[in-house]
Amino acid sequence: MTARRLLGAYVAVVMLFLALPIAVVIPSAFGEGNALAFPPQGFSLKWFAAILERPALLAAAANSAAIAAVATGVSLVVGTLSAFALRRYAFPGRGALMALFMAPLVFPAIVLAAAIAMVLAPMGLVRNFWGLVLAHIVVVLPYVVRTVSATLAEVDRAWEEAALTLGASPWRGFTSVTLPLLRPGLVAGATFSLIISFDEFTISLFLVGSGMMTLPIEMYNYAEYSLDPVLAAVSTLLILLTTAAVLAVERTVGLGKQFS
Amino acid sequence: MNAKGVALLGVAKWYGKVPAVQGVDLEVAPGEMVSLLGPSGCGKTTTLRMIAGLEVPDAGEIRIGGTRANEVPPWRRNIGMVFQNYALFPHKTVAENIGYGLVMRRRPRAEIATRVADAMRQVRLEGLEDRIPSQLSGGQRQRVALARALVTRPDVLLFDEPLAALDRKLREQMQVEIRLLQREVGITTIFVTHDQDEALTLSDRIVVMEEGRIVQAGTPDEIYERPRSHFVSDFIGMMNAMRGTATGQGAGGLLVRLAGGRELAVPEAAAATGSAVEIMLRPEKVQVNPPQAEGLVLAQGRVAHIVYLGAVTYLHVTVEGGATMLAMQANGQGMPAPRLGDAVTLGWRAADMVCFAAP
Ligand SMILES: Nc1ncnc2c1ncn2[C@@H]1O[C@H](COP(=O)(O)OP(=O)(O)OP(=O)(O)O)[C@@H](O)[C@H]1O
Ligand SMILES: [Mg+2]
Numbered sequence: 001m002t003a004r005r006l007l008g009a010y011v012a013v014v015m016l017f018l019a020l021p022i023a024v025v026i027p028s029a030f031g032e033g034n035a036l037a038f039p040p041q042g043f044s045l046k047w048f049a050a051i052l053e054r055p056a057l058l059a060a061a062a063n064s065a066a067i068a069a070v071a072t073g074v075s076l077v078v079g080t081l082s083a084f085a086l087r088r089y090a091f092p093g094r095g096a097l098m099a100l101f102m103a104p105l106v107f108p109a110i111v112l113a114a115a116i117a118m119v120l121a122p123m124g125l126v127r128n129f130w131g132l133v134l135a136h137i138v139v140v141l142p143y144v145v146r147t148v149s150a151t152l153a154e155v156d157r158a159w160e161e162a163a164l165t166l167g168a169s170p171w172r173g174f175t176s177v178t179l180p181l182l183r184p185g186l187v188a189g190a191t192f193s194l195i196i197s198f199d200e201f202t203i204s205l206f207l208v209g210s211g212m213m214t215l216p217i218e219m220y221n222y223a224e225y226s227l228d229p230v231l232a233a234v235s236t237l238l239i240l241l242t243t244a245a246v247l248a249v250e251r252t253v254g255l256g257k258q259f260s
Numbered sequence: 261m262n263a264k265g266v267a268l269l270g271v272a273k274w275y276g277k278v279p280a281v282q283g284v285d286l287e288v289a290p291g292e293m294v295s296l297l298g299p300s301g302c303g304k305t306t307t308l309r310m311i312a313g314l315e316v317p318d319a320g321e322i323r324i325g326g327t328r329a330n331e332v333p334p335w336r337r338n339i340g341m342v343f344q345n346y347a348l349f350p351h352k353t354v355a356e357n358i359g360y361g362l363v364m365r366r367r368p369r370a371e372i373a374t375r376v377a378d379a380m381r382q383v384r385l386e387g388l389e390d391r392i393p394s395q396l397s398g399g400q401r402q403r404v405a406l407a408r409a410l411v412t413r414p415d416v417l418l419f420d421e422p423l424a425a426l427d428r429k430l431r432e433q434m435q436v437e438i439r440l441l442q443r444e445v446g447i448t449t450i451f452v453t454h455d456q457d458e459a460l461t462l463s464d465r466i467v468v469m470e471e472g473r474i475v476q477a478g479t480p481d482e483i484y485e486r487p488r489s490h491f492v493s494d495f496i497g498m499m500n501a502m503r504g505t506a507t508g509q510g511a512g513g514l515l516v517r518l519a520g521g522r523e524l525a526v527p528e529a530a531a532a533t534g535s536a537v538e539i540m541l542r543p544e545k546v547q548v549n550p551p552q553a554e555g556l557v558l559a560q561g562r563v564a565h566i567v568y569l570g571a572v573t574y575l576h577v578t579v580e581g582g583a584t585m586l587a588m589q590a591n592g593q594g595m596p597a598p599r600l601g602d603a604v605t606l607g608w609r610a611a612d613m614v615c616f617a618a619p
Contacts, residue, residue: 156347158343158344158347159347159349159350161343161347162343162347162348162349162408163360164333164334164335165337165339165340165341165409166340166360166361166364166408166409166412167335167336167338167361167364167365168364169333170335173335176360180351181350181351
């Protein structure tokens with residue numbers, strides 16, 4: 001019994017620790033003072049309105065959204081087809097390819113960042129929207145391959161074969177049988193991909209420049225010369241957005257399953 | 261009906277270095293129902309999948325309707341297949357599952373609706389069109405799979421142990437239903453099973469396989485009454501096996517000297533003199549205390565064990581020489597039931613014995 005209580009207390013402390021930054025940042029966004037302060041003084045929504053007067057932040061947010069959307073779209077297509085090939089066909093080098101897809105998950109981000117910058121720079125893809133998209137694809141693709149491939153493991157080959165014997169070409173069988181059954185994996189993969197791309201910092205840092213900023217880096221720059229609660233307001237919006245997305249996924253397909 | 265025959269000519273398939281099917285020759289006539297029967301791993305599924313086009317043979321030729329089909333992909337073969345666990349699409353309703361093949365054939369919507377409704381009536385599934393497979397019982401899923409395979413009017417219908425997951429009663433009922441439906445539709449059918457009763461119930465012809473080869477093919481009674489090897493007779497029912505040596509042809513047939521010293525004449529049998537042979541006799545051919553002993557081969561013995569199974573009783577009888585013979589008696593025929601330890605006379609007709617090389 002005491003052991004259980006100890007465990008409960010431990011969990012509570014850890015949760016508190018994890019939630020503390022959020023607990024600090026959200027109230028700070030609603031303060032009246034001009035400096036980022038905790039606990040905040042008074043209550044106002046003016047810092048949210050102030051975001052609209054920071055064109056650099058807005059432009060960076062738009063860039064980040066566009067990069068996340070394109071990188072996610074490409075990763076969904078490429079990742080689904082890759083997961084399918086890796087799961088369904090035995091071919092030489094399959095294991096190596098699978099490891100390659102997963103490599104960005106285990107590589108130090110800074111190493112990956114330097115490597116990507118070295119590849120993209122000579123191609124003129126630095127300070128370039130498509131350069132950032134490419135880099136983000138490298139980062140998010142493993143997540144899509146992983147979630148789709150976990151879902152694919154539950155799609156019985158016999159269903160696909162039944163479709164073939166019923167007159168479906170492999171492509172029609174894939175679109176009418178496999179793809180609908182992959183939906184939970186696709187939704188989860190897309191959500192991860194969007195969140196991770198939107199939040200990506202290290203690699204983007206090597207690729208951004210004037211005229212092509214992403215939101216996290218713009219926020220970092222902003223913090224360097226001004227610590228007003230606009231940052232807290234932006235962070236609050238991001239927290240809300242992320243939470244809403246994760247809850248929506250949890251509701252529709254069950255996120256817990258994606259980690260089992 | 262558009263039934264087409266199927267022919268396999270020297271078909272072989274390896275999985276890496278494992279030979280799964282090694283040189284199968286088989287001809288299935290239009291409208292015929294043939295079972296592939298054999299123990300686990302003998303290559304039944306592989307053979308069926310090659311006919312479906314899901315596996316490509318490494319050697320030999322597969323013909324459907326007289327033309328070579330080796331290079332034809334499954335979706336152009338116009339076959340229907342019922343999978344072992346039915347393989348119903350879990351995200352589609354019963355009606356969508358059944359209609360899938362028609363949608364793939366791009367039939368008009370109205371035609372699909374009527375044909376699906378007809379098929380559902382045929383397999384007695386009316387009212388379940390909007391259920392999804394997980395809301396169905398095993399027998400209902402079986403029927404959906406059957407309707408889905410039949411609704412496209414395929415040239416050939418293939419089954420891979422479709423009844424293995426059902427309980428015994430339902431299985432027997434489905435066997436009869438499948439057989440009646442197959443006759444009604446007149447479709448060429450190949451049915452894989454490792455259950456001998458299923459093969460006997462369902463087939464025009466049974467093909468017994470062992471280690472990737474066909475060891476015997478014939479009508480159910482041929483396979484049961486005249487097996488050509490120990491493997492076939494043992495696989496398809498119970499048997500008395502008497503080992504001996506062929507000593508030449510006599511007036512009553514092949515003379516066989518049994519291990520105990522007795523000599524029996526087996527009609528219509530042949531074996532090289534001096535070769536080791538086995539005489540096979542089905543338990544139901546052995547009469548216990550036969551009222552008419554004339555013309556029968558007789559053996560005296562003592563009842564050592566009794567297995568009562570309701571409709572029939574099996575008697576294990578120790579005969580002269582110490583061998584045990586199995587006799588099956590139908591119950592309810594007014595025959596006095598022997599008791600444990602009773603002395604009995606066993607009698608059988610010489611023509612009921614089958615002789616082949618000893619394994
Ligand atoms: N995909 C595969 N990869 C490797 N070996 C296989 C494969 N499928 C079948 N085999 C092997 O081929 C042989 C024949 O298999 P098959 O599935 O045709 O047997 P079966 O008669 O259907 O058996 P069961 O009654 O158990 O279903 C077996 O030795 C099996 O291990
Ligand atoms: Mg099998």
